[in-house]
Amino acid sequence: MAFDRTRDDVRSTGPQAAARASGLSALETAVGLPFDVVEPEHSAPVHADGDPFRALRSAMLPALRSGPCLVAFSGGLDSSLVLAAATSAARDEGLRPPLPVTLRFRASGATEEQEYQERVVAHLGLTDWDIVTLEDDLDLVGPVAQRHLLRHGVLFPSNCHAMVPLIERARGGTLMTGHGGDHLMCLWPGAHLAEVLARRVAARPRDGLRLAAALAPRAVRRTWLGYARPPVPRPWLTPDAAVAYRRTTIDLATRRARTWASWLDEQPRLRRLRVGVETYDRLGADHGARVQHPLLDRGFVASLGRLGGRWGAGDRNRILATIAGEALPAALVARTTKAIFDAAFVTPTSLTFAERWDGRGLDTEVVDPERVRAAWTDANPYPAALLLQAAWLADHG
DSSP: OOOOSSSTTTTOOSTTGGGSOTTOOHHHHHHTSOOOOBOOOOSOOOOOOSOHHHHHHHHHHHHHHSSOEEEEOOSSHHHHHHHHHHHHHHHHHTOOOOEEEEEEETTTOOHHHHHHHHHHHHHHTOOOOEEEEESSTTOTTSHHHHHHHHHHOSOSSTTGGGGHHHHHTTTTSEEEOOTTHHHHHHOOTTHHHHHHHTTSSOOOTTHHHHHHHHHSOHHHHHHHHHHHSOOOOOTTBOHHHHHHHHHHHHHHHTTSOOSHHHHHHHGGGBHHHHHHHHHHHHHHHHTTOEEEOGGGOHHHHHHHHHHHTTTOSOSHHHHHHHHHGGGSOHHHHTOOOOOOOGGGTSSHHHHHHHHHOOSOSSOTTTBOHHHHHHHHTSSOOGGGHHHHHHHHHHHHO
C-alpha cells in the first residue's frame, strides 16, 4: 500500500474518514502529529528588530488595545515570557495589564509548578490572577474533549481541549499562548554543533563525524539520520505504514534549513505548528474569543534569528536570559524542568474506554488495533492519543 504523507487523503469519506484528525492524513493521525513540512510564505518579508523582547511586545499591542487580554499561564518558560512581555507592553502604553489564567488539577499536587507561578506573578507585580481548578475534566475523551470531538471531529494536538476553559474566559477578547516556544528555542537539531563551532562548548567524541554528515549531500544525510537519529518507533503501525513513516520523517529532516536564522524562519511555516494554530482558531471561534500565539509572530522570529545569526543564541535558558533580562525572576530563567500535567489527560475515563473498545473505527491498513490498545494503556499514551479520540468518535459520533 502507498501512503500520502500529508494532505492528499484528507478529504476522503466513508467509514475510515473519522479515523483521521482534521487537516491530517491517516498516517499522520496514526503517528500522532503532522509531518514537518515547511509550507510556503506568501507575505512580504518583515523587519528584524535588534531587540527580540521589544519585537515580542510590539506583536502584542493590537490585542492589548482591543479588549480584555488573557495569558494562558502555566509557570513554564514560554508562558512566563509571554506574560512578562505583555505586562511590560501594557504598562508602557498605559493599558490594562494582561490577566494570567492558570489551570490547576486538584489531584496532581504540582507544588513545584505553583511555586514557579507564584514567583513570576509576584515578580511582575500583578494583582489579578484567574486560577481554574479542575478534577478529571480534561481526560483525552473526557467531558471537555467530547464536546469538541462531536462538534469538530478529531483535532491536533490531542490535548487542545485543555485550552477551552481558558478560552471561555476570554470571550470578547484575546487569549495569548506560548504555542511554538519549544520549536523556537529548544528543537534546533544543529544546536550542539553550532555551540561547538561558536566555541561555547567543548566538542564531544564523534562531533567530527556529525559535522561531516551535516555538510554532506542529502542522500548521505538520509543514511546518517536513519542510523543516528531514527524516528521514534510507533509499534502499532502496520509494516507498510511503518516504512512510510520512517522514510517520510527522514526525508523531510534532510530538507530543513541548517543555520539558526534560516531554521527559525521556517518555524511559523511549519505545518505542525500551523495545524495547531488552525485548531485554536476553531476553538476560539466557538467561544467568541481570539487566540494569539505571539512567539510565532514573524517579526519576533526574525528578531530572534538576527540575535543568534548563523550559530544561534545558545540553549533555551541562555536565550531567555538574553531577551528577557530582569523581566523574569532569575530562578525561572535558570529553570531546566518543564511543566508536565500528564495525569490530567489520562484518567480512568480513557483507560476504561481502551479496555472496552471493540476494535472498530480505525484504519486497519495503517494500524494494528490490538497494538493500539496496548499503546493507550502504556506509560506514555500520547503518541497514540489521536487514535484514541478517533476510536471514541467512531463509537459515539
